[in-house]
Amino acid sequence: MKVGFLHSIIRKEEKLLLEEFRNREGIELIKIDDRQQFFDLHKNDFDIDVIIERCVNHSRALHSMKIFSDHGIPTINNPEVAETCGSKFLTTQALIKAGVKTPRCFLAYTPESALEAMEHLGYPCVIKPTTGSWGRLISKVNDRDAAEAILEHKQILGSYHHSIFYIQEYLEKKGRDIRSFVVGNDCIAAIYRHSEHWITNTARGATASNCPVTQELHDISVQAAMACGGGVVAVDVFETDEGYSINEVNYTMEFRNSIDVTGVNIPEKIVDFVLKEGRQ
Amino acid sequence: MAECPVCGAEVSLEGDAEVGEIIACDDCGSELEVTGKDSLQEAPQEEEDWGE
Ligand SMILES: Nc1ncnc2c1ncn2[C@@H]1O[C@H](COP(=O)(O)OP(=O)(O)O)[C@@H](O)[C@H]1O
Ligand SMILES: [Mg+2]
Numbered sequence: 544m545k546v547g548f549l550h551s552i553i554r555k556e557e558k559l560l561l562e563e564f565r566n567r568e569g570i571e572l573i574k575i576d577d578r579q580q581f582f583d584l585h586k587n588d589f590d591i592d593v594i595i596e597r598c599v600n601h602s603r604a605l606h607s608m609k610i611f612s613d614h615g616i617p618t619i620n621n622p623e624v625a626e627t628c629g630s631k632f633l634t635t636q637a638l639i640k641a642g643v644k645t646p647r648c649f650l651a652y653t654p655e656s657a658l659e660a661m662e663h664l665g666y667p668c669v670i671k672p673t674t675g676s677w678g679r680l681i682s683k684v685n686d687r688d689a690a691e692a693i694l695e696h697k698q699i700l701g702s703y704h705h706s707i708f709y710i711q712e713y714l715e716k717k718g719r720d721i722r723s724f725v726v727g728n729d730c731i732a733a734i735y736r737h738s739e740h741w742i743t744n745t746a747r748g749a750t751a752s753n754c755p756v757t758q759e760l761h762d763i764s765v766q767a768a769m770a771c772g773g774g775v776v777a778v779d780v781f782e783t784d785e786g787y788s789i790n791e792v793n794y795t796m797e798f799r800n801s802i803d804v805t806g807v808n809i810p811e812k813i814v815d816f817v818l819k820e821g822r823q
Numbered sequence: 824m825a826e827c828p829v830c831g832a833e834v835s836l837e838g839d840a841e842v843g844e845i846i847a848c849d850d851c852g853s854e855l856e857v858t859g860k861d862s863l864q865e866a867p868q869e870e871e872d873w874g875e
Contacts, residue, residue: 552856553843576843601872676874793875
């Protein structure tokens with residue numbers, strides 16, 4: 544089987560995945576660096592059975608997967624999943640539509656209406672760019688003064704995609720949240736992400752410990768994944784007094800800090816899934 | 824042996840180094856990208872749509 548490995552820089556995750564593919568019998572691995580590739584949109588230049596996407600840029604992942612997928616090459620994940628998960632707005636829409644619990648959320652287009660939405664929601668609340676990752680440019684807004692300042696900054700200094708105001712209720716997480724890993728129909732592992740900071744991304748220094756995958760966590764994680772189109776995804780889960788609440792779903796998941804603490808060979812499970820899709 | 828493009832120090836690449844891999848220079852701490860058997864360039868800067 545010919546497996547296309549779409550990437551740019553090779554991080555720990557990509558290295559582990561490449562190693563895992565190379566250990567398998569009968570696999571021809573074709574590395575495709577998105578920085579060196581151009582695409583003829585009219586014809587399929589690729590002799591490939593399945594693509595795994597590991598780009599660090601969301602926009603490149605999205606465009607490339609659309610091209611491969613329209614040529615009939617299965618991609619992990621599929622472009623619809625990338626589109627949904629790449630936008631916090633589309634993710635929230637998908638979760639609400641599927642009836643999966645998610646924090647209360649408002650959308651507004653002007654600083655004035657965004658301020659009104661925040662006043663309506665109450666403080667603290669959280670404002671985020673709809674596209675973004677690693678906890679960057681998300682703000683906890685503690686009061687009206689802070690709200691006005693952030694909105695003014697976004698209006699004057701922000702690029703186009705800061706002109707959509709995505710505003711979420713702030714949930715008190717007591718120093719941790721959960722990151723669960725879904726591959727196909729299974730939640731294969733989960734970690735707690737601990738931090739004294741309200742932002743608990745491991746990319747921002749939060750520490751990981753094993754989180755047992757209870758039936759409840761398994762089910763809501765898989766439901767959230769399916770709501771966004773399924774595949775190989777990582778789900779951000781908040782614990783609340785009323786049960787779990789899904790914050791967001793990530794489609795090019797990072798797992799370097801989660802293998803040792805969970806004891807689950809995450810790259811092995813991903814590779815199994817990719818090869819299974821490739822065989823179909 | 825490769826040369827760090829930032830500080831000029833000698834950087835030894837692991838046998839299993841992968842083209843595209845990001846490593847750090849032991850001398851100056853710069854993030855570097857492996858471009859070949861014995862060559863390195865400065866790693867690209869983080870962009871707005873980088874992430875998971
Ligand atoms: N509504 C919220 N309430 C409490 N904490 C939040 C909220 N939204 C985000 N956070 C914290 O910020 C982190 C990053 O936010 P997230 O929405 O996952 O964006 P990113 O795509 O940058 O990871 C979360 O993991 C969580 O720790
Ligand atoms: Mg997140």
